[in-house]
Amino acid sequence: MRELKELGLEDAEVDEKGYVLATLPGNTADPAPAIGFIAHMDTSPDCSAEKVRPHIIRNYPGGDILLNKERHIVLAVKDFPELEKYRGQDLITTDGTTLLGADDKAGIAEIITAVSYLLKHPEIKHGPIRIGFTPDEEIGRGTNHFDVAKFGAHFAYTIDGGELGELETENFNAASATFTVHGKSVHPGSAKNKMINSLLIAREIISYFPENETPAATEGYEGFYHLHQMNGSVEKTVLRYLIRDHDKNL
Numbered sequence: 001m002r003e004l005k006e007l008g009l010e011d012a013e014v015d016e017k018g019y020v021l022a023t024l025p026g027n028t029a030d031p032a033p034a035i036g037f038i039a040h041m042d043t044s045p046d047c048s049a050e051k052v053r054p055h056i057i058r059n060y061p062g063g064d065i066l067l068n069k070e071r072h073i074v075l076a077v078k079d080f081p082e083l084e085k086y087r088g089q090d091l092i093t094t095d096g097t098t099l100l101g102a103d104d105k106a107g108i109a110e111i112i113t114a115v116s117y118l119l120k121h122p123e124i125k126h127g128p129i130r131i132g133f134t135p136d137e138e139i140g141r142g143t144n145h146f147d148v149a150k151f152g153a154h155f156a157y158t159i160d161g162g163e164l165g166e167l168e169t170e171n172f173n174a175a176s177a178t179f180t181v182h183g184k185s186v187h188p189g190s191a192k193n194k195m196i197n198s199l200l201i202a203r204e205i206i207s208y209f210p211e212n213e214t215p216a217a218t219e220g221y222e223g224f225y226h227l228h229q230m231n232g233s234v235e236k237t238v239l240r241y242l243i244r245d246h247d248k249n250l
């Protein structure tokens, strides 16, 4: 919000839920419809995003990128073939030990950069541009408190992870499931018919999921069950799943 205000977007505000809204007023003689640009501030909770040390690779020559020498963490072209498209460009990567958080700090940076560019180039005519930065996208709640009427855009785009020029007009249905298995811990020497190992029950639950419906085995409109966390001991095991499907009936 402060950055938007410093640019001169006087109405920039943050509400009690953490949503930031602002307007770049239109500069056309005749009124034009308002367009909205949205990005989310939160980043994935899967990996630490603290003490992020970004690496800037100038004029990327192509090929694998060694993110971290000590730990030998490599961004390999065979895993991310899209890398080759960015030869000759400047890349920003993580150092391999933390999440860069480009999803979706990059979206915010892009929108603010676009606003500052438009302010410096009044010869580019545009209607009112509404800006919305939301929290909690990664946990599926980014839209919960988004005031569509107040935002007041005739149409809007979310700027999020994806290739340059890519436009998505649809999305999947998202849900999550948590299994908490309670076992019974008994000394292994006298455990016969007494011990209930929650880890083994969790393994059994996992085996009931269709083996080929995982993110690593699906693409396009295919849905999946993504086991993304598993913590346990004999006494208690917790499994966390992300569930995705384009068709809500499947």
Ligand SMILES: [Zn+2]
Pocket: 040, 103, 104, 137, 160, 161
């Ligand atoms: Zn995102």
